[in-house]
Amino acid sequence: MTTVGPCAGLDKPDCKHGRSLNGCDDCKVRLFSVCGALDPAELDELDQISHVKIFAPKTMLFDQDALAGSVFNVTEGIVRLYKSLPDGRRQIVGFALPGDFLGLALMDRYGMAAEAVTQVKVCRFARPAFVTYVDGKPHLLRRLHEFAGHELSLAQDQMLLLGRRTAEEKVAAFLLNLQTRYGRIGATSVTVPLPMSRQDIADYLGLTIETVSRTLTKLAKEKVLVVVPDGVRLLSVERLDQLAAA
Amino acid sequence: MTTVGPCAGLDKPDCKHGRSLNGCDDCKVRLFSVCGALDPAELDELDQISHVKIFAPKTMLFDQDALAGSVFNVTEGIVRLYKSLPDGRRQIVGFALPGDFLGLALMDRYGMAAEAVTQVKVCRFARPAFVTYVDGKPHLLRRLHEFAGHELSLAQDQMLLLGRRTAEEKVAAFLLNLQTRYGRIGATSVTVPLPMSRQDIADYLGLTIETVSRTLTKLAKEKVLVVVPDGVRLLSVERLDQLAAA
């Protein structure tokens, strides 16, 4: 099955110069993602410049301030996006789930680093090719802009969370938010997987691992949730909502 | 000078159906703002749908979650943009200076509230008219998108600040940042005006007024700056850089 020639050594046996067998057609996240704005012909064209790539857990998609050579559409797995201070303090600015687009701003440098949390599958596009592609498609640019606007709004919510909420409120909001996002990509459940480490959660919420851990145990003691391996099971979404809202 | 008829009661004697005498031509911030992407003919067209409006200090441009009826380009003064929690805790997500655009995301609701800090002068556009205007102008959409990308990047920097920096680092970064922004709109000086209250600064940095005040006093004692009426004079930008960076 593994081919020789231009495809040798690529991640997937169904490689067709880096694309999956049916290209975007069988993409599970297309409708949620920026690609949802495209008609079949445009999708085909996009297919030509896309490359499927798989990243192992803990590998880096790109580094903070590196030249933005590519943009990505996440199709499987979870990516942590973060900024670091010279002394090592880290702030995770977001977790990218399937359907999320990395490099939305189309700027010439990534302003943050991106690392695979789980195994991650992406559609990669060379930025110049993607920008050229977008140039003749105002509706796609419009869609990108909508996504960017949404991101901006989320970023501002996160500012409110980081600046003005208590540890308990932060954790509650985080869990609910994650549950909602899983739901949108078709994984509705009261069991919320947490593939990222406690350190990741802490760096996302502006806390320490100890505080995250203590807060989860506190919520567990209050029967709001149960801590399970690699996740939590929510017992009272209602109560969690209360905590997160005010 | 004050006209009767359709212009009666408007803020400015040079009113021409809400526009200033020379429209965008004499706009001081045009080149810094999204309008910088437009050629003279387009500018003229934009002029037709713009209305100059003046807001007194402490008046509201729009409220959190209100329907986004207008978008604005700030031409004079300072606007605070904030989100509030039901219990009154507030996070200022940004201060808009001349040249800044409010409603970049073009979404149907403002996600935040906007209040004039000083007297504020804006170009107001009805959102539907503006969206229609943008629709035929991909280069303007591109420019809006660039601005949104920049905003997003700033928001992420602010997350890092809120989540991972100390009070002193926060204040230092805030002052330098503001100085840089004043510089970009042609007000380069080591004296940084602070027209906003201590409460505003605190709500921007995720601190209390007391901590902001104490931190400024501390920096003053260390001869890094001098607190002056409605501002600070920076004595050692170098030292401030050190504090802000790491």
Place this chain on the structure above:
DNA sequence: TGCGGGCATTGATTTACGTCAACGCCGGAG
């Protein structure tokens, strides 16, 4: 099957920042 190394939890203690409270300054109203 036992060993080693992350990762998470838990407890004891510290601390940066918040809270509470008093006071001073300044600018507008009478």
Place this chain on the structure above:
DNA sequence: CTCCGGCGTTGACGTAAATCAATGCCCGCA
């Protein structure tokens, strides 16, 4: 000019979360 109310500063004290420090758990690996 004097009073008043808002804003900023300063000090004393409290506390949420950080730090420091074990200890436990799980999982890959010999």
